[in-house]
Structure formats: structure tokens, C-alpha cells
Amino acid sequence: MLKKERQAFILHQVNLHNKVLSSSLCTEINVSEDTIRRDLQELSDEGKIIKVHGGALSHSFNQVYFPSIGVYSQNQKQVIAKKAVALISNGMFVLTSGGTTIMELARTLPPQLKATFISGSIPAILEYMHHPNIEVIVIGDKVSKNSKITVGSEAIAKIKQVKADICFLGTNAIDAEHGITDNDWEVVQLKKAMIESSKMVVCLSIAEKVNSVQPIKVCDLGEIDLLITELPADDPILLPYINAGVKVL
Amino acid sequence: MLKKERQAFILHQVNLHNKVLSSSLCTEINVSEDTIRRDLQELSDEGKIIKVHGGALSHSFNQVYFPSIGVYSQNQKQVIAKKAVALISNGMFVLTSGGTTIMELARTLPPQLKATFISGSIPAILEYMHHPNIEVIVIGDKVSKNSKITVGSEAIAKIKQVKADICFLGTNAIDAEHGITDNDWEVVQLKKAMIESSKMVVCLSIAEKVNSVQPIKVCDLGEIDLLITELPADDPILLPYINAGVKVL
DNA sequence: CGGGTTTCTGCGTTTTTGTGCAGGAATTTC
DNA sequence: GAAATTCCTGCACAAAAACGCAGAAACCCG
Numbered sequence A, B: 001m002l003k004k005e006r007q008a009f010i011l012h013q014v015n016l017h018n019k020v021l022s023s024s025l026c027t028e029i030n031v032s033e034d035t036i037r038r039d040l041q042e043l044s045d046e047g048k049i050i051k052v053h054g055g056a057l058s059h060s061f062n063q064v065y066f067p068s069i070g071v072y073s074q075n076q077k078q079v080i081a082k083k084a085v086a087l088i089s090n091g092m093f094v095l096t097s098g099g100t101t102i103m104e105l106a107r108t109l110p111p112q113l114k115a116t117f118i119s120g121s122i123p124a125i126l127e128y129m130h131h132p133n134i135e136v137i138v139i140g141d142k143v144s145k146n147s148k149i150t151v152g153s154e155a156i157a158k159i160k161q162v163k164a165d166i167c168f169l170g171t172n173a174i175d176a177e178h179g180i181t182d183n184d185w186e187v188v189q190l191k192k193a194m195i196e197s198s199k200m201v202v203c204l205s206i207a208e209k210v211n212s213v214q215p216i217k218v219c220d221l222g223e224i225d226l227l228i229t230e231l232p233a234d235d236p237i238l239l240p241y242i243n244a245g246v247k248v249l
Numbered sequence C: 001c002g003g004g005t006t007t008c009t010g011c012g013t014t015t016t017t018g019t020g021c022a023g024g025a026a027t028t029t030c
Numbered sequence D: 001g002a003a004a005t006t007c008c009t010g011c012a013c014a015a016a017a018a019c020g021c022a023g024a025a026a027c028c029c030g
Helices: A003-017 A022-029 A033-045 A074-085 A100-108 A122-129 A153-161 A185-196 A236-243 B003-017 B022-029 B033-045 B059-065 B074-085 B100-108 B122-129 B153-161 B185-196 B236-243
Strands: A019-021 A049-052 A055-058 A093-096 A115-119 A134-138 A142-144 A149-151 A166-170 A173-175 A179-182 A201-204 A216-219 A226-228 B019-021 B050-052 B055-057 B093-096 B115-119 B134-138 B142-144 B149-151 B166-170 B173-175 B179-182 B201-204 B216-219 B226-228
Touching: A003 A019, A003 A022, A003 A033, A003 A049, A003 A055, A003 B050, A019 A022, A022 A033, A022 A055, A033 A049, A033 A055, A074 A100, A074 A201, A074 A226, A093 A100, A100 A122, A100 A166, A100 A201, A115 A122, A122 A134, A122 B122, A122 B142, A142 B122, A149 A185, A153 A185, A166 A185, A179 A185, A185 A216, B003 B019, B003 B022, B003 B033, B003 B055, B019 B022, B022 B033, B022 B055, B033 B050, B033 B055, B074 B100, B074 B201, B074 B226, B093 B100, B100 B122, B100 B166, B100 B201, B115 B122, B122 B134, B149 B185, B153 B185, B166 B185, B179 B185, B185 B216
Parallel strands: A093 A115, A093 A166, A115 A134, A166 A201, A201 A226, B093 B115, B093 B166, B115 B134, B166 B201, B201 B226
Antiparallel strands: A019 A055, A049 A055, A134 B142, A142 A149, A142 B134, A173 A179, A179 A216, B019 B055, B050 B055, B142 B149, B173 B179, B179 B216
């Protein structure tokens, strides 16, 4: 069998089944693993396949990509994300809501972090999926098209079954008097369940949303452990929250 | 034998078998390897064949095995998707697996279609989410990074709770004798559950996957109701399936 | 017809290419 | 962490290609 012929066969297999194992190829074609590996290397150099440990993948299926441009207040959110990431250590179970701040957190996760992330937010799940060492658990239920998150009794029931080490809530509004509030009834139900199911609750909020109020209440300040904004912890705007017993980062 | 005669013979052989070996040519025509090589070189310079180490290939070989751009076999998949979409009517509950053929189906859904789609495939969910009138139900569980689909006992349990009107399976391999087979154990478990939970099971498969076999069995032909390929229903390659009682579109 | 030229072919040598193997390094996986 | 895969590197060997050369055939033309 000619080299080109072999490579054509490999390419064909990859495109057909979306993945191939070097081992199965080398028994099928009856050549050494080295030859297969060299072929995969060449095809990969030509950009025709994606070489991975143990085989190769087709290029087509792997391209679900999310540009992160145009996010509102992205710089602030990156600051928040960096502070938040520092709270996550290896082996943790992390529960997250949706929202652009959470997305920023997802993109900031260091590649070597090994943790389990649980979420019902489809965009967040996509982002977690791209990380090499993170296990992703999806909360299933009906998708709310507004918030791109799964909502409903099933989702709440599933959340109640877990006990996460830490929970990150993207926050819509926070206020010393009214606590955390939001404007989507179903999302509020979810967040309540998440708070219940976590040892530690962290609110992520850009300073702009601090001291604002929305119609539906999620929880009192007493139920959250940590508030993260892009401001330094001693900023006077945050004082009421410190006084209310919330740690601020 | 004249040079021109020889080259005509070579060209004929190449077009007939899509490949020739220099070594076999030189015994057939009874000239030295050098002569053959020079002939191949000339034919290659004229663009009539593709010269490779050890012999030569025809251009048609390249066309067959190196589809130029985009998702592999996208045209075929679009044909399949159109046939499949025609089976969905308003109000239906639709269960789908993952894979590029399913993605094509998702993109082909007409905007006015009102239906409920249930899936654990993250890329598919994304696609469904963008449609204006489709309700999306997510099957939750751990995400398999290979297949970008949720897998595990929770997912299977959830699938068993539904009774869908129709189920679309992206097929990795189908064969008259071995039925439907696949190469990922967890995905196979899911597909089995999906088949159980649906009134009607439809297999989507490009013709190239027809009559191929993978290591793990999903089900026998008897369990599927419909097979959709890009070929016309009376193509002889599909005859064994019709004989086995599967409807073909 | 015959000498000169061009083309074609085969041979030996040198290079290049393709393949498999052995070992140690890197990685996955449990 | 430890065992098992898989990967990479260098190497050896074989097959094929490239190159130069020389003899043979064909061709041209006076």
C-alpha cells in the first residue's frame, strides 16, 4: 500500500467517524504504529485532522467557538474573574449560574486546574468543555431562551441533590437593605436552590450593580459569604456590606 | 513497444485501478524501472496522473478521497437533513443524539416549526436554542468531551422518563448483519435508551457509513423504523435493509 | 546511402524516502 | 503515585528516485 493511499484511507476514516485510534488503524492497515503516527503527524501538519494522544479527530466537529468581544464592561469583569478564580482549588465541586461575568470566570480558569463544574448555563458549559482538566456536569431541564440556562423543577431538584464546595452567582442587583434581587422568576428559583446546595456562596458583581434593586428577591445578604467586585476591598461603597457581615474581595 | 504506446497503456491502467505500482508496471511491460519512472514523470508533468513514491495515482482518486472544503460530506448531509425535517410536524416531541448529521438537521429546521427538542448534545442544543419556536429540553449529566454529549446513568434515567414521537439517531456505522454499531460505550447506552423511549426511530446515515461496522452494538435493524441516506430509496446498496423490514427514504 | 544529431533506454552509483525497531521521555489512567 | 500507553528520537535497512553516462535506435538531410 502506498503512503498517499494510506493517508487517504486514514483521512477518510477520520471524516467518516469523527475519530480514529492509532491502534485500530495499524491493525486495519497492517503497518507499525510508528508509521501510523507519522501519517497522523503529516495530516495534522497539513491541517486536515487534529492529532490527539492515541489517535486523531476530525476538524469539523470541534469548532464550536465563542468570541468574547463586545461584552459589556469586560475589563471590570476580568478583574472580578481573576479574584474569583483564586478561590477555586483542585478537586472542588463548583456550582455556577449564568451571565457574562460567569463566562469571564470560565475563560480565566487556569489550564491545570482540576475541578468539577456544575451548571445549567449553556454558554458556560461550552466554555468549561474546552478546558482540559475540568469535569462538566450539566443540569438538565427546559432551556430558557432569555437567559440561556436550564430552568424548571427538574433543574431545581437536581441542584438540591448536590452539595458543592463553592457557588458563584452572577448578580443582577445587590443592595444592603434588599439583599440580592433579580428580574427573572425562574432564574431566581434556581439561584435559591444553588445557595442552599453550597457550602460557600460567592456573589460576582460589577460595581455598577452594587446598590441597585430588582423586583424579585433571591436572598438576604446574610446568606452569602463573599462579594467580589472589581473595586479594592476598602472602597467606601462596599462598607455597608462589610458591616452586614459579608466578606468583600 | 513504443514510448507513446507504453504511456497510453500506463494511463489506461491508472484510470482503471486508480493506482499503479512502478514495480508491477515494469514487469508487465518488460522494461526497466527507470523507463517506467521517466514515463510517470512525463505523464505527471502533463498533469495526467499524480506521481507518488512507488507508483502513481489517478486524479479521480483524489476527488473521491479528498473532499475540498468544509464539513465532510456536507452536501450529502444536507440532503439527509431535508428528508428528515419533513418527518417533523408541529407539536411533536423530538429526541436527538449528537453528531454532524444531527447538526445539519438542526440548521435545516424551518423557522415556523413549533416543536420540542430533547437532547444531551451541547452543540445541538446551541443550535436549537437559536430557533424562534422550538422548546429545548436538556438531558443533564456529565459531559463527555469526546462526543460533546451528556452521558451517564442520570441521562439515561431522564431519557427513559420521556416518550418522544420521533427519535433521530446520527449513525456511525450500519450493516445488514450487525445492525447499528458505534465506538463509544457511553454513547451506545444513550442511544439504546433513546430507541426505547421513542415511538419511531429514524437513523440518519451517509451512504459511506452504510455497510460498515464498529466495535459496539447499538441495536438490530428490527428496532429502527426508518433509514435515511442521501441516496434515492431504490439504490441497490439499500436493498438488504429494505428486505430486513426497514423503511428507506 | 551515410554521417551527424537527437532521442530513447538501461546500468551503476549516489541520494532520498519510507518503514520498523529500540530506548527513554512524556502522557494518561487508575 | 504507579502502571500502562503513547510519543519522540535516533538509527538501520530496504526500496525507490535521481543522476550521469554510454550504447543503441531513430531521425534528418544533403
